Amino acid sequence: MQDFRQPVDLARATRLLNHGPVTLITSAHGGRSNVMAASWAMPLDFVPPKVVVVIDAKTLTRQLVEASGVFGLQLPTRGFARHTLAVGSNAGVEIDKLAALQLETFAAQKIDVPMLEGCIAWFECKVIPDDSQRHDLILAEVVACYADSRVYSNNRWHFGDDHDMRTCHYVAGGTFFETGDTFEVEAAPVDSGKS
Template identity: 80%
Template sequence: MKGGGLPAAALTDETFGQKPSMKVTREPVALPRATQLLNHGPVTIITSAHNGRSNVMAASWAMPLDFNPPKVVVVVDSRTLTRQLIEASGVFGLQLPSRKFAAQTLAVGTNAGLAIDKFSAFELETFAAEKIEVPMLAGCITWMECKVIPDDSQRHDLIIGEVVAAYADSRVYSNNRWHFGDDPDLRTCHYVAGGTFFATGEAFDVSPAANALSASPASR
């Protein structure tokens, strides 16, 4: 389903054997740099809440839109509970799960919030957001709090949000840089289909060409 989560795959009774640790240092990310968290195209998890009801879903279609103020775009099917809650509240949480959280990511992406309480069913730990009334997932590694910007593009199931707060697990992101290190469980994920993910690979640098001229973004 477009923007409605992830294609279904089998989950076993042992899928949720470990809960995420709450012992994580969450460091603020400067808002003009917040969209950098999404530049490499990982799968995301959206949290939403309104009037005592909350929901969580995975979303592969999410991307940066602008730097300052930082804006993001997510695709959320109009038939989902997540869409209903976001439209009612005007806010949502956008977070990046790690490989360690892949089973939970698949679960919240393949089950409908109208049928079950996914936070309870999949034993998801949460913490309070800083600037919006939405639960944030403790098991993720970056978090963005977003306020909806009304726009006609919503007729295409797009939601545009301004990032009003952002923070990251200091083990993988600090000083405006990703640094995944040697722990494969802390890498972000990219979803394909049928329960198949790719983990983010190794970083490498490319030096500018010797004859390259400095240019402003507008002149490129």
């Protein structure tokens, strides 16, 4: 099986998240691992690249991330939407979601967390400690990043005709929409005259 995962320049890693797709977070610590869906994930900074994710303090994922100090952040596709919904609809304390959903994983490069096959972008993240944290926000530095070269290269998404290879956005109640076609424009002229 051919591996389409190619490294992404860390200074450009946040471009993968700019369009706001749903994400999957993987975590592991002390022999336990988990995966959860997260619609609230966004880029925060460029160099070094940082991301913000929302992980409820009462979840197994949060416990594992706080214990290990790391997590994986992945972008699933439309073709992976059924699994994304299942991951987001079941609690990890009740079942081993990776095993129950027969999700294939591979080893991360720089952190000890399983990464998910079936996605098209992957971030390996180290938590930035924040003793004043009173919210469910987790800030992290991206220490490794790679993307599927069939849909991302030269720091740009290039989704083709295979709609199952597009990122998706979660609305609610099992409803998603897929990332649409791209288009380019030139900036409107700016009137430099004083008014």
